[in-house]
Amino acid sequence: MPDHGAKKGKTVDMGRKREVGTLWIGGSLSWMEQLCLKSFVDQGQKITLFSYDDIPNVPMGVIRRDGREVLETDNFLKYEKKDSFALFADLFRLHMIAKNPGMIWVDTDVYCHRPMDYDSDTVLGFELPGEQRVNNAVLGLPADSALLRAMLDYTADPYAIPPFIKPKLQAEYQEAARNGQPVPVSQQPWGVWGPMMVTHFVHALGMGAQVQPLDAFYPVVFPDRLKFLRRAAVVDAMLTDRTTALHLWASNKRELGLRHNGLPPSGSYLEKLVRRHGIVPEGAPIKGRGKRVFDAGLIDHLDLEEVDRIADIGGTAQSLVLSAHAKWDCGIDLIDVDHRGNWAEKPSAWVAGYQTFLADNGVPPSQIRVIRREEDLCPVDLVTNLSGFGDVNKVAPLGQLIPRLLHAQSRMLTDIRKGSGAYPLLNGFGACETLTTREVDGKPVIRALFRAGPTLARPQSNDSWGQIARGLAGQTGFFRESPDHSFLFIPRSDTLVVTFDNLDLAMGKREDRRPWGFSFIEKQGWSMLGVMANGWTWYRDPWVWDQFDHLRDSGFFAGFKRVVFYGASMGGYAAAAFSAACPGADVVAISPQSTLDKEIVPWETRYHTAWGRDYSGRYGDAAVVSAAAAKVILIYDPYEPLDRGHAERFEAENVLRLRAPLLGHRLGSSLQQMGVLAPITMGALNGTLSAVDFYRLLRARKTSNRYQKELFRRALDRGRPDLARKLGRWVLTRGDNRFIRQGLLAL
Numbered sequence: 001m002p003d004h005g006a007k008k009g010k011t012v013d014m015g016r017k018r019e020v021g022t023l024w025i026g027g028s029l030s031w032m033e034q035l036c037l038k039s040f041v042d043q044g045q046k047i048t049l050f051s052y053d054d055i056p057n058v059p060m061g062v063i064r065r066d067g068r069e070v071l072e073t074d075n076f077l078k079y080e081k082k083d084s085f086a087l088f089a090d091l092f093r094l095h096m097i098a099k100n101p102g103m104i105w106v107d108t109d110v111y112c113h114r115p116m117d118y119d120s121d122t123v124l125g126f127e128l129p130g131e132q133r134v135n136n137a138v139l140g141l142p143a144d145s146a147l148l149r150a151m152l153d154y155t156a157d158p159y160a161i162p163p164f165i166k167p168k169l170q171a172e173y174q175e176a177a178r179n180g181q182p183v184p185v186s187q188q189p190w191g192v193w194g195p196m197m198v199t200h201f202v203h204a205l206g207m208g209a210q211v212q213p214l215d216a217f218y219p220v221v222f223p224d225r226l227k228f229l230r231r232a233a234v235v236d237a238m239l240t241d242r243t244t245a246l247h248l249w250a251s252n253k254r255e256l257g258l259r260h261n262g263l264p265p266s267g268s269y270l271e272k273l274v275r276r277h278g279i280v281p282e283g284a285p286i287k288g289r290g291k292r293v294f295d296a297g298l299i300d301h302l303d304l305e306e307v308d309r310i311a312d313i314g315g316t317a318q319s320l321v322l323s324a325h326a327k328w329d330c331g332i333d334l335i336d337v338d339h340r341g342n343w344a345e346k347p348s349a350w351v352a353g354y355q356t357f358l359a360d361n362g363v364p365p366s367q368i369r370v371i372r373r374e375e376d377l378c379p380v381d382l383v384t385n386l387s388g389f390g391d392v393n394k395v396a397p398l399g400q401l402i403p404r405l406l407h408a409q410s411r412m413l414t415d416i417r418k419g420s421g422a423y424p425l426l427n428g429f430g431a432c433e434t435l436t437t438r439e440v441d442g443k444p445v446i447r448a449l450f451r452a453g454p455t456l457a458r459p460q461s462n463d464s465w466g467q468i469a470r471g472l473a474g475q476t477g478f479f480r481e482s483p484d485h486s487f488l489f490i491p492r493s494d495t496l497v498v499t500f501d502n503l504d505l506a507m508g509k510r511e512d513r514r515p516w517g518f519s520f521i522e523k524q525g526w527s528m529l530g531v532m533a534n535g536w537t538w539y540r541d542p543w544v545w546d547q548f549d550h551l552r553d554s555g556f557f558a559g560f561k562r563v564v565f566y567g568a569s570m571g572g573y574a575a576a577a578f579s580a581a582c583p584g585a586d587v588v589a590i591s592p593q594s595t596l597d598k599e600i601v602p603w604e605t606r607y608h609t610a611w612g613r614d615y616s617g618r619y620g621d622a623a624v625v626s627a628a629a630a631k632v633i634l635i636y637d638p639y640e641p642l643d644r645g646h647a648e649r650f651e652a653e654n655v656l657r658l659r660a661p662l663l664g665h666r667l668g669s670s671l672q673q674m675g676v677l678a679p680i681t682m683g684a685l686n687g688t689l690s691a692v693d694f695y696r697l698l699r700a701r702k703t704s705n706r707y708q709k710e711l712f713r714r715a716l717d718r719g720r721p722d723l724a725r726k727l728g729r730w731v732l733t734r735g736d737n738r739f740i741r742q743g744l745l746a747l
Contacts, residue, residue, distance in 0.1 A: 017117045018140070020104045021048040023067060023092050025076060025085045027300075028057050031264075031274060031281035032109060032248065037062050038277045039112040042719055048103070050096065052076075054605060057284055060717055070096045077158075080186045083291045087186060090136065090193035094152050097141050104140035109250040110217070111273065116244045121145075124202070125212035127195065128221055134199045137247045138217045150201045155193055158185045162192050164200040215240045218247050225249040228269050229256070235269040253286045257294035261319035262286035263361070275743070278716025282361040283326045285319055293436060295386065296323040298413050301435055301449050302382065303609055305536050305570070306666070309380040311335055311371075311405055315350040317384035318357055320413065324382060325363050329666055329706070332358065333380060336372045341389065341397020344372050362739045364705050379407035390422030391415035391445060399425050409504040409535070412450040418443050426450055465503055465532070482543045488515065488530040495526045496560040497685060498578070500539065500571035503532040517566060520681060527560065531574065538596060539574045540613035548581035548619065557582040564588060564685050568668050576622035576632060576650070583628040588684040590635045590668050594623035594649040601649075604642060627652035633684050637663050658694045662710035663701065674700040709739045716743070
């Protein structure tokens, strides 16, 4: 037995605190990676995250570096049988150590139980009893070590036949090589460049005595990995004074995704850790494992920019609904019908548990509605029908719900069993895209994304937008339209407000079917020019540009004493961009973007449907062309990094930035809920709003559930539990906030 210098229960006297490094490939992090990264930050251990693409949700304090500093490559090797980038990570860690002397590699599922302050540069551990198999989830080596050199030399040949696999498999590989078809490492067994290789060379070089004991990094061994999902006390009893970096085993994601909605089970060791470090699992649920996509992961297939409301039919998509709420802060409708499509006379058994699940994970009860009558249905942006009508239940009831639930731009995630008749039904309302296929009881079941078509206009009226708009314009106004855009002018006074909106939202989601801001502008007696887009076009259409040129050249804008361009998000971009047609006008833009030109804003990761449009020309870059305006008021959340990035691109002297911290991208709805959107808008549009006025009105956010929750989270994120307690007491003495109440209990 090697002598590791310590026994269970005895602390080792160690020295320097080490820097650690890791790699992430594959989009946003789940809460498990967030937890592990933040644990090192909170323990004061410097951690660097290498990546090849932008990662939107990295915890504060983690150092970011480009993976190309270590390996300049576009060949991200996978273990093909498991569809896993772990193979590339096995290679990357060796080169990271070679190029960053003294840095210890840790997998992104390794938790910092206490700082790793090993004096020796050789840091690795046994992963199973018997002190034979060595894991590489934690790996530190001298840059000039024989072990590192041996592994770098071995991995230089992607067709090398491993001397440490079974002789029969070696023989098969040798035969394949002789036939001119060598087996690449991507087709070889799992771990062939990982624990299998490390174990082989450690023992071949006689380094067993330098390997840390089992309890250093792997006190919970792989066969016992589900204990992390059990009572916290079970794992606590397995840790010792020698435990530093604790491997949580990413393979637990499968169990979490299948049976726990992708979230840490209540009372488990994992839940204890996320609460300790202020991680919010519902904001980054586990979406998949290998080729398996869990329900929460379906959100990545949606081509929706905004979701105001989501409806779940039958209560079978808890994790997806929670994920949607975390992303869009949307309202939630729970459609309570039985398997025959009949409305429940009293709440079904699943409803109470669903509501509790949502509330326990931070959804305000005010945003949850239970629908048990047809007349209470309304069009929503996203519907979930998983394991429901068209799969385990007959499809006919879905045909009764669709006209009431969907508008022309709605999406539905649904399961379709072959032969159910779902496709003929759905094809009458839109089109389906197959996401995945599985076999159940001998029949294929397709998980599909349904996109509603133009036939799903709001059913209450047969009037088209053209008929409505011409009626609003009357004899003295005008209405102009093209296939993708339209202009509606309503004259009232010598003040003109130019607004920008999505026609699908106006016709499909608003009871009055009016452009955004219509009622408010009408009450003030102001004239209105409403520019409507038939979808998420971002108004990048030569026809639109020509209309603004004509309005400018014909003297239309010159006929008003005051002109204000007003919009939010996509409309905020347009308000700033098209203000160039009326130099000297004011601009009021809420959560605006400056451009979607990827050469100018390569960090912008949203709005995929509009990336391919042309953002050049006279109305292209809003941050540049809006310099001709008299004043540009930008209202945005500085803690939304992408919105902040766009706002900071507006550098002209006419810009007034008004910051609304922790209210998110959809801060307009947050301001409305607080009752301050109207006075802010009034002041901005009539030209009297000052920064002092804005921030005085913004004090109302102190009573906002969302603001309180975000402030509490950030106090924890910064390692300020005392501040979080103080905030929590202040909130709870003035009302209730379930999220904060539960957070205080955890503290």
